[in-house]
Amino acid sequence: MTQLFISFATLFLLEGSCAGQTLYGVMLDAGSSSTKLRVYSWTERSSSSDILTVTENYYQRITPSLSSLQDDLELLKKYVQNLTSIAELHVPFQSQHETNIFLLATAGIRFLEEEKAKDIMDTVEDVLSNKTMHNFKYSERSVRILSGEEEGVFAWITANYRNGTFSSNEPNSKAVGVLEMGGGSTQITFIPDGPLLAHMFSLRIAGRIYDLYSHSYLNFGKDYMDRRIKDSIIKTNTKALSYNHPCLLLNDVSYYKYLGETKKFSGSSSPSECLSIISNFLRQDSGDDCYPKPCAIGSIYQPAVGADIFFATASFAAVATDLNATDASGRLDIDKLNKTAHTYCRKTKQEAGAVYKVFLESGSSTCMMALYMAELLTFSYRFPLHTTRIFPLQQYNGESLDWPLGAMVYEAELMADDYPCSPIGASAGEPQRPVPWLKDHLNKSLQYHSDPSNISVPSNSVTPGLRLPPIHPSGPRKGFPMTTTQQIGWRSSQRECQLERYGRYGPGPQSRGKYGILKMLNWPQEGSP
Structure with missing residues (x-):
């Protein structure tokens, strides 16, 4: 049924x-x-x-x-x-x-x-x-x-809208992944080539379904990584007031408030020591702590990046431009970025400003970011060192790649009269299937559950005796758990109408995957698909 x-x-x-x-x-x-x-x-x-x-x-x-x-x-x-x-x-x-x-x-x-x-x-x-x-x-x-994942998905929509993916007869052949590096967080969003076990975000654009992997790492953005490195250095001796900072250029000085005290950092310009601190933040869990596998950072699942082209935006693009780490076609050369970073990070502020396209006040930030980017892309996201599939871009054909355009496209799609539930089982780019629950049928079905005597509905179309709470779309809804895409609902035997599977699988109250949401809704787990 x-x-x-x-x-x-x-x-x-x-x-x-x-x-x-x-x-x-x-x-x-x-x-x-x-x-x-x-x-x-x-x-x-x-x-x-x-x-x-x-x-x-x-x-x-x-x-x-x-x-x-x-x-x-x-x-x-x-x-x-x-x-x-x-x-x-x-x-x-x-x-x-x-x-x-x-x-x-x-x-x-x-x-x-x-x-x-x-x-x-x-x-x-x-x-x-x-x-x-x-x-x-x-x-x-x-x-x-917005969750960080939504921000990543909206940036993905923007990039693929600019790239012409949605108007292509073969969407997957043109779909690009997106790497974002903001001040507070970093996001990765793409269509995996194989099975997607967690962190799925399904959306419909122009009648086609796209099942995306999207994850946002809070506290892994440029500004927060800088703070975490300083906190890590301070914790080696919390009573000190001045420290050598391996990620700062020689002659550079920085001040930082820590638990009410002002700490002074002087650049010791040691890229290997700086990278050692960064690598500690990016280490992966192993064994049962990494589930499902494989993991990118900590216990966060990420499928293989596949063969897609990726647009790397925001700070990714800025640092690659500053250090001239792209080839003649505009592709990011990670090996060149890493080698240039190790050379750059040994310079004084004045030398860095004279040789590279950096402002003196952000010279040390460029050092830290270049080392961080190379490690994140290869060690965490598992891009090959010599990949030619990453394009650092602030704009595409002169147009912004910021996420708000993607958000507007997404909301406009939701406004379509025939927007269905998100088909989880659909393949990326699959044409939209016919939706059996039309608006009129939906209204009649709700009437049926409120008062079965009011209307005759075929016995094979709705589970007999199922009682649903009244729904008032125009007013506030209370007591309905919502998914990250603001959906509410009841469990369905149709794969394309199941609740969004999002977040981590596994036991425990922090699980936001299939069993986590069943627990939130107080549904039996043994009957879950």
Whole structure:
């Protein structure tokens, strides 16, 4: 028998728009140092299997950041109102009431204390959900803190949208993986060649299903790796006030607050010692601690990177450019990066600035990052040393590779009337299968479960006697556990309608995989697929 599964994506339906109508979306990227406001537009498709043509109509970077206003929530309200006022200037008035607005926060909010982060997001939600303060359309997805994995997936969508993957007749032949290096975290996202055992993120773009591997390593971004190295050095002698720092260039000095004390670091310029500290953070678990296998960092599962091309963005691209570590075709040469790093890291700040394309104030950061990148790519992600498949890029054909475009494409796809549950069993790039649960059938099925006497439904289409709680899409839902893609639902015997399998497998309360989510929903594990 077929059991009913209802996803948030199924319930998040828009009334059908006329093909050819121009639609708009407002995306607020709430980062650690600013909020980036973007207004997008696209033409309504005649079919959801068509490619969306999304245009960025407006961009503005607004300072300060949300997190800097954590202690003045009244000022934060005015800040958010100002954002909506600016956005309204760039969306036609007649379209504003049908234009969705999103504020998606990243590492700047993720690193705050839970209570502070909640206060900020509640304040933002109070403004954006208040129709007297702006004209845009608000939904339950409008305000949220992105997981690092979502950020990685959205960057993957952006890269493949720019690359033309979604308009190709053979999507897998053009799909590119994405490596990101931000200040707080680093992400890797790609379509594996073989089985995917954990960290799956399924999405539909233009009628095709893509099963991605995506993982974000919090505290492994550029800024946080710098802090972790300093903490590691201090722990060798916590009472000292000055230390030699092997990752700093000769003659460079840095100061750092540690438990209320100011610590001084002087560059000893020793790349081998610096790499030793970095390698300690990247070591892999072995035996039963690594499950499922293989593991990349610690006990985090990662399938083989396969034969895909990868775009390496943000700090990956900046460091590769600074040290001229690419070949004539723009490919990253990891061996050259590693050798150049060992030479570069023995120089003084002044020598480094004279020979390489680096600013004096960031010279030591480039040393640490070059060593870190080479080790991360080869030891952790298991790219061959002489791979020619990584392209460090800040832009593609002059267009940004930032994640907000991918987020907008993803949200626009969710708005399609026929968006189904995510087919977990589908192969990457597989054409969308027919969905038996149409909108009208879904409504009737819900009526059936509320009062079976009201409607006649074929006995083989819904499990007899199954009682589902009432659903009110327009109001708040309480008590429904949500997956990372904001889905809720009941277990289904159809593979394409099973709950998203995401995160770590294995026992224990921290497991976020199949059995972890069954435990959250209080379902029997012995019947799980």
